[in-house]
Amino acid sequence: MMKMLVHLILGLFVLKAAVAVPSRHARQVELDTYDSASYDIDLENLNLETQDIYDYSDILTIDEPQIEIGTLAPLVDSYLAPTASLEEGEELLQGPPFSASATSASATSAISEDSGDSGDSGDSGVSVDIEPDRGPTCLLCTCLGGSVYCDDLRLESVPPLPKETTHFYARYNRIKKINKSDFAQMNKLKKIDVTGNQISAIDEDALFGLPALEELVVRENNVAQLPALPASMVLIDASHNRLGRRGIQNEAFKDMHNLMYLYLTDNNIAHIPLPLPDSLRSLHLQNNNIQMMHEDTFCNMKDFNYIRNALEDIRLDANPINLSKTPQAYVCLPRVPVGNLV
Template identity: 60%
Template sequence: MITLRLMWGLLVLCVVAASPRRYARQAELDNYGNNNVDLDLNEDGDDVYDYYNGIDEPQIEIGTLSPDEDIDPSHHASLEEEEEEEVEHEKRRTVEGREDKELPIKPQLIPSGFGESGTLMGPSAQGGMATCMLCTCLVGSVYCDDLKLDRVPPLSKETTHFYARYNKIAGISKSDFANLNKLKRIDLTSNGISRIEDDAFFGLPALEELILRENSIRQLPALAPSMTLIDASHNQLGSTGIQREAFKDMSGLLYLYLTDNNIDHIPVPLPDSLRSLHLQNNNIQMIHEDTFCNPHDLNYIRNSLEDVRLDGNPINLSRTPQAYICLPRIPVGALI
């Protein structure tokens, strides 16, 4: 028994000796100031330590960020208010979208030299759809091909090129192109044109190219001296459809195409500027010596006219060699 009591006593002493003494914890608390560690209490009573006090590094100052000046911290929208605001915003967007869709389109043709190609703009048609809502307008050019038009649509004064091929236009009046002082090219290929008022194209000071292929024209109208290209092939001009000396004053005319018109003569005089003359498949039976050359000036040479087509006519070119001796090339046609 004595031995058991001694062993129990030694065990108790070992346990007591191993447990920390209370004054050691108190001594640590008393020495915090000497170890450069400051102890503070926050509002909740938790210990806050400044471990950077006394260290030779930049101090990091921890604080509360100030609120943005543009935000009122006193106002916090509730979830319901935010949802209502979002609904009102969507309604406004819907209304604005409807207004944009309901606005009528008022196209205006961009003057030549302004803007870029590909812009769909155009003049307002009188009492109808804007021309360029139907046609395609690229700066000064208006394209109205294959739209089943039965008349020339209203054009802006800034129009420079007009194309209305493969339509059903039956007639051209002088009002169709009135006051279009910048118009340079008109292409009315493959319509049903059978009548053209004589002044329809004459009052266009800038007009240079007129294409009237594949129509039913019986009378070629008067044209301005500024012309460089005339193509009236595949019509019905016949022997009286071209006015006398119709091309005499066109000092800049380069290309004259009158194929398939049942013409029985070459429309002389031809300007010296002419480069290409197509008269194939007509009814021409004779070429005179002064048709191309000057019988009074044997040194005269028409250097520009290199392309003359007379094939398909009832004429033998070998019978009148003096008629084209001044040309740089022999006309295309029957030689025997």
């Protein structure tokens, strides 16, 4: 009897536990119902205002740095602009030396190669436009307006220039001479800069007939005789040449009433070239062989009221001259020359 009672109690306990555990099917139904309720959102009835979304941008802001945009510095004048040194020019240049006499032939060849032999001039993709009267030099050099730049091209002579040229630059080449024909009838030419060539001679009449010429720069050459120059000159720079005792003609600068800058540094010059025009502002004669100076070199000893206000920059340093021996020579000047005072 007792055994039967224990089995009955045990059976009730198992039945109760089985009823309490949900069925596997019921749990799946419950999960499916939960998933549907949680994720099936009615997007059409979703009542979200656009402004509510954009309001977050007012809360979450990022401080961005301010960027200032400036302008490039203007280009400096071509005369003061840095130029390649002789060593740099040798490294950058390749190919055989250029002779101006071969310019026309090489330019013609270049044009024929670009145009092609197919006869199709409209769709060739490459065209060479040469302005009238510009000449083949502008294929070799850079022509900008009236300026022609032929720097560092191993030129052995002055190339034929367009008649409208106003400024000519042929620095650091191998030019050995300036001929009379190089600048013939160049009535608009204002500046010639042939710094750093091998020029040893300039024809006497090569530059005198240029009515508009104002600046001549022949520094770092082997010039032994400065040619006659027009009265329109404003700047003459023949520094680092071989002018010596006889390289400057007598009264060479007398009629140049617009001359302001005269640079003759390192030429073994033995005297100051007189007379100097009243317009002169800067005179550089350092590192020469000037040994003496007269009291009327700069001043007028017959007129003690004469004052030369323009001449403010005189360089006589590195010359064998004692400036203290001629104190009366500077009474008309705004500044005492730079040089040996002992």
